[in-house]
Amino acid sequence: MKKTWIALLLSLFLFGCRAGVTTTSLPGVPAGLSVTDDTLSWIPVEGAFTYEVRQGDTTVVTPGAAYDLSAFAINDTYAFQVRTVFPDDTRSAYSAEILWHHYEVLAGISDTIDNTPAVAYETGFAAGGLVLRGVLDEDGIPLSDDLYAFAGGVLTIAAAHVGTLAVGTHVLTILTSAGAAELSLTVVDDEKPYMISSSQVVFTGADVSLDFNVYDGTIVSLSGNDIEPSDYAIDGSSVTIAAAYIEGKFTDEPERTVLILGYQLQAGDHTTIGYVFIRMPS
Numbered sequence: 001m002k003k004t005w006i007a008l009l010l011s012l013f014l015f016g017c018r019a020g021v022t023t024t025s026l027p028g029v030p031a032g033l034s035v036t037d038d039t040l041s042w043i044p045v046e047g048a049f050t051y052e053v054r055q056g057d058t059t060v061v062t063p064g065a066a067y068d069l070s071a072f073a074i075n076d077t078y079a080f081q082v083r084t085v086f087p088d089d090t091r092s093a094y095s096a097e098i099l100w101h102h103y104e105v106l107a108g109i110s111d112t113i114d115n116t117p118a119v120a121y122e123t124g125f126a127a128g129g130l131v132l133r134g135v136l137d138e139d140g141i142p143l144s145d146d147l148y149a150f151a152g153g154v155l156t157i158a159a160a161h162v163g164t165l166a167v168g169t170h171v172l173t174i175l176t177s178a179g180a181a182e183l184s185l186t187v188v189d190d191e192k193p194y195m196i197s198s199s200q201v202v203f204t205g206a207d208v209s210l211d212f213n214v215y216d217g218t219i220v221s222l223s224g225n226d227i228e229p230s231d232y233a234i235d236g237s238s239v240t241i242a243a244a245y246i247e248g249k250f251t252d253e254p255e256r257t258v259l260i261l262g263y264q265l266q267a268g269d270h271t272t273i274g275y276v277f278i279r280m281p282s
């Protein structure tokens with residue numbers, strides 16, 4: 001198992017998603033429930049007089065096909081159902097339940113894994129006292145309890161789930177008592193070389209170093225924007241781009257906002273071509 005450790009840092013954004021939403025063909029039952037910008041809404045029902053929104057043991061009457069959620073406390077999950085009230089005081093059945101995950105977004109976690117063979121994935125949380133409230137898949141659907149565990153500040157995603165992830169990037173959302181963190185897992189072929197460093201680089205005036213996993217392969221070259229072999233140095237699975245080259249490009253072209261360089265990696269029959277985006281500080 002591989003393990004990464006990060007400190008969770010709060011930022012000032014809100015996270016909301018929905019899960020478990022289905023529609024029904026029963027007469028007058030509200031459908032199309034969704035949450036956007038702290039507002040629960042649904043498709044208006046013809047002939048409706050009012051609507052009743054149920055959350056837990058509380059039922060609220062609203063005249064239109066929307067309900068303001070801005071008063072709800074953050075860092076919790078809420079379940080809502082809606083039914084139609086007609087002018088003759090009859091009521092439809094309640095809609096299917098919608099879950100609203102109302103969380104502050106924490107610092108994201110990014111990692112690269114090889115799921116062949118699939119093994120459990122672990123990530124650690126440096127902040128103490130956290131209570132894990134759930135993990136959502138890419139579609140905002142909660143993972144079943146047997147697919148993850150949280151103990152001693154370590155979240156473990158079971159091999160049974162990791163093994164279902166195709167090659168590419170998958171974003172899971174971790175819901176905790178302190179907020180929500182996005183776990184971005186990039187699944188790679190076990191022999192296809194890839195970049196470990198971020199492709200987005202802010203130039204600080206120093207040489208730029210990039211790390212790759214080339215397995216038994218090599219970093220073939222960098223290309224683009226007139227870069228020459230003398231402008232960078234390859235050392236095993238790392239490449240260092242000279243600060244003088246980068247600074248010269250931005251100095252020669254004051255209007256330039258980004259310097260894009262290509263890279264080529266080779267490992268056996270696998271060739272990887274990617275790009276690095278270098279920007280000046282904003």
